[in-house]
Amino acid sequence: MEKINIFHRSPLAQDQTVQLNMDDLRGRLVQRLALLVLAVAQLFILFYESATPFPLPAMTLWLMLTGLGIGSLTLSGRAPRLARHLMVWGLTAVLLYAMVYLPAAWLPFVGVLLIFCQAILVQGSEFITGAMLAGTAVYLVTMRSYPYPLAGILTNLVLAVIIAWLTIRALYTALDWLSKTQRRAEQLLDVTRSQQAELRSTVKSLQITNELRLQAERELLIANKQARESQRMKEQFAANISHEFRTPLSIILGFSEVMYLSPEVYGGLAWPPKLYRDVSQIYRNSRHLMSMIDDILDLSHFEMTGFTLNKQSTELEPLLQESLGMVADLFRNDAITLKAEIEPDLPPLELDRTRMRQVFLNLLNNACRFTEAGTVCLRAFQHDGEVRIQVVDTGPGIPEEQLARIFTEFYQVDYSLSRKHGGTGLGLAICQRFVQAHDGRIWVDSILGEGSTFTIALAVEEPVPGGQLYRTRDLNARPSGKLDPVLVVDPDPSVTSLVQRHLPDYEVIPLPNGAELDVQVAAHHPVAVVWNVTPGETPPAPALAMPVPVITCSLPSRTWMADAFGALACLNKPINFEQLNQYIDSIGGVANLLVVDDNSGICQLVERGLAARSDQLTVRVAYDGESGLSAMRQQPPDLLLLDLIMPGLNGREVFDIMQQNEALAQIPVILLTATDFISEQFAGQNSQLTIHRSHMLQPLELLHCIQPILKVLQPPYGNLLADAALGEPEPIIKEVA
Incomplete structure (x- = not known):
């Protein structure tokens, strides 16, 4: 196996690499030339024809070639440099000897081949060998009248020297390029190995991260389940305990109300003033406690089961005026003035009147309780496609750092005020739920010491014309970016490609046959199966019983x-x-x-x-x-x-x-x-398009199918009229659709 020596990283190492590769090439060439010289020597002595047996020049030439071959082979392993020089100058000497003693006209031309070999073995030797051969040829022609074509010999020798020199330069360049390429390849290999190590490390990290993520997801699911169970139990407990409180409290409140408001029912009994004041305290605090329990019951009911809205088209001004009338008695104190600023011609809104009335009453009641003097104003106006309702008071205001938590359940801005003015911290939370259920927004703006403004924003819905149906969203919509799949049954990939090009809004999934159609339908839930068949054929009966529409067609396959x-x-x-x-x-x-x-x-x-x-x-x-x-x-x-x-x-x-x-x-x-x-x-065969569905098509669905088909299947009346005009009527072939 050939070996290439590579040393890299520095210019000096690069030169060493080129030199080592060149020496290795020269050593292999010396060995092969030595074997060739030995073979030529034996063939020469075997086929040389001479009038005298064993002529001295021929024997000398044979001995020189044999000795040169044996010597070069022997030295190639021990002293490769000496073996190269022996081969170069030995071959030169043999050729010169042969030119002198064997005056054959073709011998000088052997020097052309010799020059190329010597240029590789010993750098610069081609010039010396060329000069020696040229000089010898000139000498033999001029002094001994040898029949050499001197002009041709000299021309070939000069060209051989030049070409050999250029070839050696190209060889050095190739070896240098090989060295650089190898060094670059090793550098890229090192980079690749480093990147592979980084990639393995990254993959390992990703695996660990993925395992941690899965573990965190499992823990999160468990924690979420526990939190939901804890929330449910908390809400259930609050509802149960509130209900248990309300039952005896309603009795206390009922009796205290009779004693406080209708003492005459007890006959002519004279109530001492102290007793009457005590009964009044029982009555007022019972009502307060009942209000708190009602709020807790409402909140727990919303958390557990949610609530429904009975929306109706509602004129907002009458609803607001009704709410103002219900709280008018709260503002009999001359220190607080209740005002209303309602913009005329407000558009009607789709509202649950009971829920929104409760929101308005809660906000007005809070404004009254927390405003000691000044005004409470109820405003309503239209702004940027919304109707906004504001309750503005001149109360103490809310600190800025507490505005973000004002709608949190059981949260109160100031507990001393709460004790002074009452409240449970649930009213605003309930208001927020009702407003959000109407796809609205509620927020508060407040300046400490000047007052607060609670704003409700409700979108104005465009009226839907009667007699028209609109689908605002697909009830079976897939995740964003996911296309609806369509299964195409045909072993020809070109059919699948054709369908995909013409159905760019669907994910086309190829099936070579219908053997696993039920499995694929269960896995992908396609909107349809396109089964391509030869004209006149139909899919097997089990396929037509699938719960998905099967469209049988005949596309060229x-x-x-x-x-x-x-x-x-x-x-x-x-x-x-x-x-x-x-x-x-x-x-x-x-x-x-x-x-x-x-x-x-x-x-x-x-x-x-x-x-x-x-x-x-x-x-x-x-x-x-x-x-x-x-x-x-x-x-x-x-x-x-x-x-x-x-x-x-x-x-x-x-x-x-x-x-x-x-x-x-x-x-x-x-x-x-x-x-x-x-x-x-297959143009002459009937194409077909058949839609199979396991359950019946409704009339409206049929009409929706017919409309696009009519746009495609245009009757060829022009062709029929042309055939009739030519007197060659063609039979009308019915298309199976």
Whole structure:
């Protein structure tokens, strides 16, 4: 095995690498030349013809060549540098001796080959050898009148020296380039190894992170479940305990109310003033406690079961005036003034009147309780496509740092005020839930010491004209970016590609056959199954019973052509070699393949495409049908690639002739053609489009299906009129739709 010495990282190391590779090349060349010299010496002495036995020049030349070969072989392993010089100057001496004592006209021209070898073995020796050979040739011609073509010899020697020198330069350049390339490859290898290590580390980190994520998700799910269970239990407990409190409290409140408001029912009993004041305290605090329990019950009910809204088209001004009337008694104190600023002609809103009335009452009640003097104003106006309702007071205001928590359950701004003015911290939380249920917003703006403004924003909905239906969203919408899948059943990938091009808004999933259709339907939940069949055929009955619509159609398929001929398969040009290799593997034992195609480029393409199988597969070519049949008769191939359209015998005729020969009829055939040819072959057959669904189509669905079909199936009245005008009426063929 050849070895290339590589030292890298520095220019000095690079020079050493080039020199080592050059020395290795020279050593191998010396060994081969030594063996060649020995062989030439023996052949020379064997076939040399002379009038005298064992002539001295011939024997001397034989001894010189034999000694040179043996000496160079011996020294090549111990002293390679000395062996190179011995080979260079020994060959020079042998050639000079032969020119002197064996005056053959061709001997000087051997120096051309010698110069090339010496240029490789010893740098610069080509100049010395060339000069010596040229000088010797001139001497022998001028002094001894040897019949050498001096001009030709000198020209060849000069050209040989120049070319040898340039060749050696190119060789050094190639070795230098090889060294740089190898060094660059090693650097890239080091980088790749480093990146692979980083990648492995990253993958390991990702695996650990993924495991931690999965563990965190499991823990989060458990924690979420526990939190939901804890919340449910808390809400259930609050509801239960509030309900238990409310039952006895309602009795206390009822009796205290009778004693405080209607003492006469107890007859002519005179109530002491102290007792009457005590009963009044019981009555007021019972009402306060009942209000708190009602708030807790409402909140727990919302948390557990939610609540429904009974929305109605509502004129906002009457609802606001009604709310103002209900709280008017709270503002009898001369220190607080209740005002209303309601913009006229507000648009009607879709509201649950009871829920929104409760929101307005809560806000007005809070404003009254926390405003000791000044005004409370209820405003309503339209702004940026919304109706805004504001409750503005001149109370103490809310600190800025507490505004973010004002709508939190049980949160109170100041507990001393709470004790002074009452409240549970639930009213604003309930208001927020009701407003958000109406797709609205509620917020508060406040300046400490000046007052607060609570604002409700409700969107104005455009009226929907009567008698029209609108679907605002797909009830079965898939995740964002996920296309609806469509299963296409056909073994021909070109059919799937055709469907995908014309259905860009769907994910087309190919199925070579319907054997696993039920599994694929369960896995992908497609919106439909497109089953491509030969005209006149139908899918099997189990497929038509699927819970998904099955669309049977007849799109041009290479499978049709293969079935029509009885061939193994049909491939489009240009050939898909992945498919071709799959077919070769499925046949098994294919060692001899014949390509019959009048296009030499296709034949060459097949040879190139199957080059990876060259060690186990022989590819033969024939450029017409006759040649193909002749090649098959001489040596039947294991597989035939047959072009359908050829001059002379076309593919169909070749196939028919093969079927008449028992031996040739057994050869597997793969047809080569184009999609257009398939369409032409089956153009005369009825195409079809049938929709099957396991449950009935509703009339509206049928009408929706008919509309796009009518846009596609335009009657060919123009063709029929033209045929009638020519006097060649054609029978009308019904399309199956």
